[in-house]
Each structure stands twice: as C-alpha cells, then as structure tokens.
Amino acid sequence: MKKLLLAIISLTATTAIAQKQLDELSFEDSQNASVFQQIKNNTKILKYTAADGSVLAVGDTLVIGYPSGSTTSTTAVGGGYRVGAAKARSKTKSSFQTIIMGKPAGFGNVMAAMGGEEPNTAGAEMQGEIVVISEMSVFHKGSRKKPLKLTVLLGDPNGRAFGINKYMSVTDYEKSVLSGEIKSINAPMTREEAIAKLKESKDLLDLGIMAEDEYQALKEELTPIIKSE
Numbered sequence: 001m002k003k004l005l006l007a008i009i010s011l012t013a014t015t016a017i018a019q020k021q022l023d024e025l026s027f028e029d030s031q032n033a034s035v036f037q038q039i040k041n042n043t044k045i046l047k048y049t050a051a052d053g054s055v056l057a058v059g060d061t062l063v064i065g066y067p068s069g070s071t072t073s074t075t076a077v078g079g080g081y082r083v084g085a086a087k088a089r090s091k092t093k094s095s096f097q098t099i100i101m102g103k104p105a106g107f108g109n110v111m112a113a114m115g116g117e118e119p120n121t122a123g124a125e126m127q128g129e130i131v132v133i134s135e136m137s138v139f140h141k142g143s144r145k146k147p148l149k150l151t152v153l154l155g156d157p158n159g160r161a162f163g164i165n166k167y168m169s170v171t172d173y174e175k176s177v178l179s180g181e182i183k184s185i186n187a188p189m190t191r192e193e194a195i196a197k198l199k200e201s202k203d204l205l206d207l208g209i210m211a212e213d214e215y216q217a218l219k220e221e222l223t224p225i226i227k228s229e
Contacts, residue, residue, distance in 0.1 A: 020044060027051040027174060030138065030148040037144060045136040048150055051174055054187035056133060061185055062154065064122070064129040068179040069097040094124040098176035101165045104151060122168055132157045134167065150174065152182075194225040 020040055024047035029035040048056045056062075070092050100119040135153040140146045150173040155166070162168055176182040189197070201218050204210035 021046065023047060024049070025138065025148075030150070033145075036140070036146075036148045039138060039148060040144075041139045042137050045138055045150065048136055048173075050177065050184065050187075052177060052184075052187050052190075054184040056136065056152070056173075056184060058133050058136060060133050061157065062131050062133060062152075063183045063185060064096075064099065064126050064131060065180045065183050066127060067094040067096045067122075067124045068181055069121075070094050096122040096124075096126065096181050098171050098179060098181050099126070099154075100169050100171060101162065102169065103153060103167055104169050104171065119171075122162075126162070126168070129162075130157055131155065131168065189222075189225055191226055191228060194222040198222050198226070 020043040022039070022043055022045050025039075025045050026049040028049075046058055050056060099122040101122055102120070104119070131154040133152055134155040137151045137153075138148040139151060141149055149171075152170040152173050154168040154170065156162060170176045170182055173182065177184075177187075198219060201210060201215050205212065205215045
C-alpha cells in the first residue's frame with residue numbers, strides 16, 4: 001500500500017511524462033478512496049491483482065467466456081409495390097455485454113456514440129477465443145471521487161484481426177468476470193469448479209479410469225477449496 005502511494009506521488013510529480021502509468025494496482029486499491037482519487041483516467045497499468053486473486057499483466061493470456069446478453073435487430077421485409085404492406089422482422093442473437101469490438105475510443109465506437117448508438121459488442125462467435133492482454137487502463141466510474149474500473153485491450157495471440165477489428169476491449173474487467181464473459185487462465189479455482197472437478201474424478205474412479213491414490217490426492221487438494229465458503 002505504502003509502495004503504491006509513493007508510486008502515485010512520484011507519478012503526479014513527474015509532469016513531463018506524456019503517458020500516465022503505474023507498475024501495479026490491485027482491485028482493493030482501486031476501491032480505496034485514498035488511492036483512487038490520486039489516479040487519473042486512462043492511467044496505464046502494467047500489473048493488476050483482481051478481486052478473485054488472479055494476477056494480470058500485459059502479455060498474459062485470457063479466455064473469452066459466455067455471452068451474458070442479447071441484441072435484437074429489426075428489418076423491413078416484403079411490401080413490393082403496395083404502400084404500407086412491408087412487415088418488420090426482428091432477430092435476436094446472443095452477444096457480450098462487457099466486451100466490445102475495437103478500442104473504446106476507436107473510430108467505429110466514437111462514430112456510434114456520436115450517432116447515439118451503443119458500441120458494437122462482441123458476438124457469440126467469440127466464445128472460447130484465446131486472447132492476449134495488449135494494454136490495461138483504469139477509469140473512474142463517473143467523477144474522480146468514484147472508484148476505478150479496469151479496461152483491458154485484447155489482441156489476437158497470432159497478431160491477426162478479429163474480423164475487421166484489430167482489437168477487442170473489456171470495458172469493465174471485474175464485471176466481466178462476475179458475468180462469466182472473461183476468465184483469467186491463472187484465476188484460482190472456485191468452490192463450484194472444485195465440486196465439479198471432484199465429481200468428475202469420482203465418476204472416473206468408479207469407471208476404473210482413475211486410480212484410487214490419484215483420486216484421494218485430488219480430493220485432499222480440492223477439499224479446502226470446497227469448505228472455504
């Protein structure tokens with residue numbers, strides 16, 4: 001904590017630096033008024049410790065989870081030469097709520113905002129994609145007196161584009177994790193995951209695919225996680 005405050009003071013004093021940057025930040029500090037009020041919007045973060053204990057760094061790998069929302073598009077069909085005969089047809093498809101295509105301040109999203117439209121969210125086809133952290137930044141959830149949220153710029157591990165977009169962006173990492181839309185590979189196992197893993201192992205044991213000693217070792221490893229809540 002003291003180390004972080006010293007880093008922030010040093011950063012504030014160095015006005016010649018063109019790009020604001022912190023070596024590390026934790027979710028706890030991003031919610032601590034004595035810390036977040038000293039941090040400006042769009043401050044770059046090199047290392048971030050999330051609420052679930054996972055540690056993120058630029059260059060790390062993440063996995064796109066499941067879309068938690070949906071979008072509906074409406075088109076007019078039919079009509080021909082008869083005025084007023086056209087009918088509206090709506091189509092609903094799954095989409096991500098916390099992951100958008102491109103950069104938050106990218107040309108497409110800026111133009112959408114100017115037109116009163118929401119950013120172009122990622123579609124269900126992105127589920128399961130392996131992505132790499134290209135950049136992390138923090139923004140206040142409103143005024144500077146509000147806590148910070150982490151925005152993560154995602155790139156393709158092989159340097160390719162996601163369709164017409166070079167990047168995708170997670171607009172609020174913690175919210176994205178809670179909704180199951182993004183997951184860190186090094187995130188600690190949850191209680192639910194530990195129970196599912198142990199049940200799967202018991203089935204393998206009963207089928208004779210897993211040895212008794214292997215099962216007992218795994219059970220011993222998973223039991224503290226299951227009993228943690």
